[in-house]
Structures are given as C-alpha cells and as structure tokens.
Amino acid sequence: MKQPSQKNIDKMWNYARAYAAKSGTVFHPDPEVTEAVILGLAANIDEVGRPLCPCNFYPDKAAEAKRREWICACDEMQKWKYCHCLLFVREDGLPITEYLPEGHEGREIYGLVTDPTPDKGRALGRVLERRESEGSPSA
Numbered sequence: 344m345k346q347p348s349q350k351n352i353d354k355m356w357n358y359a360r361a362y363a364a365k366s367g368t369v370f371h372p373d374p375e376v377t378e379a380v381i382l383g384l385a386a387n388i389d390e391v392g393r394p395l396c397p398c399n400f401y402p403d404k405a406a407e408a409k410r411r412e413w414i415c416a417c418d419e420m421q422k423w424k425y426c427h428c429l430l431f432v433r434e435d436g437l438p439i440t441e442y443l444p445e446g447h448e449g450r451e452i453y454g455l456v457t458d459p460t461p462d463k464g465r466a467l468g469r470v471l472e473r474r475e476s477e478g479s480p481s482a
C-alpha cells in the first residue's frame with residue numbers, strides 16, 4: 344500500500360481518538376492493529392475522499408464512498424457499537440457484540456462480548472430504538 348498523506352493520517356488519528364472517547368471504546372492493545380486501520384482509512388480519504396472502512400472489499404470504491412454505510416464510524420458501529428476492524432474495542436481487544444442481531448457474523452466469531460460502557464456510543468441505535476418504542480412507522 345502506498346503511504347497515505349500525513350495530513351489524512353493526522354486527521355484519522357484525531358478523529359479516532361475523539362470517537363473512541365465519545366463511544367466508550369478504546370484502541371486495540373496491539374498498536375499495530377490500530378495503526379494499520381488508521382493508515383487504511385487515511386489511504387481511502389486520499390483515494391476516494393472519504394474514510395471508507397478499509398476492512399471490506401468494494402467492487403466500486405468510488406460508488407461506495409457516496410453511500411453512508413461504510414464511512415467510519417460505519418453504520419454497524421453507530422447502531423451496534425461493533426467494529427469489525429478492531430479499531431474501537433474493549434480493553435481486552437475484543438469488539439463489542441452485545442447489540443448485534445442474531446446470526447450476525449460478529450456473534451458467530453466472537454460470541455457474546457458485553458459493553459463495559461453502555462451509557463456511551465450507539466447514537467444511531469438509540470434513535471432507532473426510541474422510534475420503535477414510540478411506534479413510529481419505519482421506512
């Protein structure tokens with residue numbers, strides 16, 4: 344992989360530090376894991392203008408970057424506090440799987456991994472739960 348621009352590496356470190364604090368997660372205990380993900384995100388900003396998740400394969404990266412789903416922090420993180428890249432994890436390095444729906448691959452790989460800071464993160468998940476409990480019609 345070509346070395347990403349320093350500007351976007353710095354941008355991603357700043358973003359990831361702030362998002363970890365906000366979501367009540369920490370970086371992986373192996374710093375190489377974190378660094379690899381940050382570099383991948385920065386490379387995607389260089390390439391397609393957005394921090395597209397580096398842990399997926401996209402048939403068309405530019406088209407994917409126009410959608411919201413896999414822009415970091417991705418929908419899975421915002422809904423279920425689950426980071427399959429292992430960028431935002433618990434102190435023991437495991438990704439939180441507590442809120443994943445049954446049958447999600449994260450549950451199958453890691454089993455039940457509880458959230459040590461349930462009062463933080465899941466901004467989108469909370470909105471969806473509130474809508475459901477209020478009985479709003481969904482799209």
Ligand code: SF4
Nearest residue numbers: 396415417426427428
């Ligand atoms: S899985 Fe989601 S939150 Fe984790 S690095 Fe990829 S885009 Fe970001």
